[in-house]
Amino acid sequence: MSRREYAIIVAGGRGTRMQSETPKQFMMLNGMPVLAHTINAFLEYSSNIEIIVVLPESEINTWNKICDQLDYHPPMTLASGGETRFQSVQNGLACIQETHGLVAIHDGVRPLVATDIIGASFRLAAVHKSAVAAVRLKESIRITDQDTTKAVDRSKYRLIQTPQTFDVSLIKDAYRQKEDPSLTDDASVAEKLGHKISLFEGSYENIKITTPEDLVVAEALLAERKKADQ
Ligand SMILES: Nc1ccn([C@@H]2O[C@H](COP(=O)(O)OP(=O)(O)OP(=O)(O)O)[C@@H](O)[C@H]2O)c(=O)n1
Numbered sequence: 001m002s003r004r005e006y007a008i009i010v011a012g013g014r015g016t017r018m019q020s021e022t023p024k025q026f027m028m029l030n031g032m033p034v035l036a037h038t039i040n041a042f043l044e045y046s047s048n049i050e051i052i053v054v055l056p057e058s059e060i061n062t063w064n065k066i067c068d069q070l071d072y073h074p075p076m077t078l079a080s081g082g083e084t085r086f087q088s089v090q091n092g093l094a095c096i097q098e099t100h101g102l103v104a105i106h107d108g109v110r111p112l113v114a115t116d117i118i119g120a121s122f123r124l125a126a127v128h129k130s131a132v133a134a135v136r137l138k139e140s141i142r143i144t145d146q147d148t149t150k151a152v153d154r155s156k157y158r159l160i161q162t163p164q165t166f167d168v169s170l171i172k173d174a175y176r177q178k179e180d181p182s183l184t185d186d187a188s189v190a191e192k193l194g195h196k197i198s199l200f201e202g203s204y205e206n207i208k209i210t211t212p213e214d215l216v217v218a219e220a221l222l223a224e225r226k227k228a229d230q
């Protein structure tokens with residue numbers, strides 16, 4: 001029997017580091033809102049996946065208007081976001097009634113996620129109950145305190161991305177714990193309850209749109225993809 005697959009696309013943030021009036025999840029990237037690229041990546045992966053999109057409550061009307069203007073009506077459930085990413089994920093998880101299946105939690109502002117990364121996350125999570133995309137560091141790193149800095153072995157570290165995919169009951173249970181500022185992603189939430197986290201190779205193209213130059217990079221990467229498709 002095949003397992004149900006869900007995606008929670010969290011787009012409930014304010015985008016303060018982008019310093020734009022338009023929330024970054026709605027900014028246009030190659031003629032389409034950032035968030036639409038992200039949703040389309042999941043639909044391209046599977047037309048059977050159940051998609052839950054979490055938005056700031058105050059932006060739901062705007063998003064509906066954008067969708068009407070673009071005649072963009074993908075199958076999705078909308079949920080209201082919370083003050084923090086943790087609370088937005090909680091609200092997304094509350095839309096899943098079943099306890100069976102797998103759920104990929106993905107940042108709405110990672111629009112360049114490839115379908116093979118999404119597929120790999122579901123395949124690995126089906127075996128290990130968790131699958132978290134990660135990449136190796138390309139630069140040297142140092143640990144710092146107030147007065148000193150010290151080189152550290154970068155081969156021991158990974159940069160963590162989304163999707164972060166889990167067994168539904170495991171992650172629902174993990175998100176019942178008390179929120180804490182150290183829980184910056186879903187892996188840290190599951191780990192705090194004692195679950196082992198499985199990493200898989202993410203992609204340097206799977207960038208998070210955080211500050212203005214990220215949009216420039218995303219446009220360039222999309223242009224390269226278009227050229228490669230021709
Ligand atoms: N209350 C929040 C905060 C963040 N997110 C989502 O979590 C993802 C990663 O967060 P980040 O890049 O930090 O987005 P923002 O919180 O919007 O940005 P900033 O920290 O610059 O304000 C984004 O897709 C964002 O919309 C969310 O759903 N709800």
Ligand SMILES: C[C@](O)(CO)[C@H](O)COP(=O)(O)O
Pocket residue numbers: 085107160161162184185186208210
């Ligand atoms: C979840 C995440 O994208 C993994 O890299 C990241 O932790 C979000 O962090 P942010 O500081 O809120 O952007």
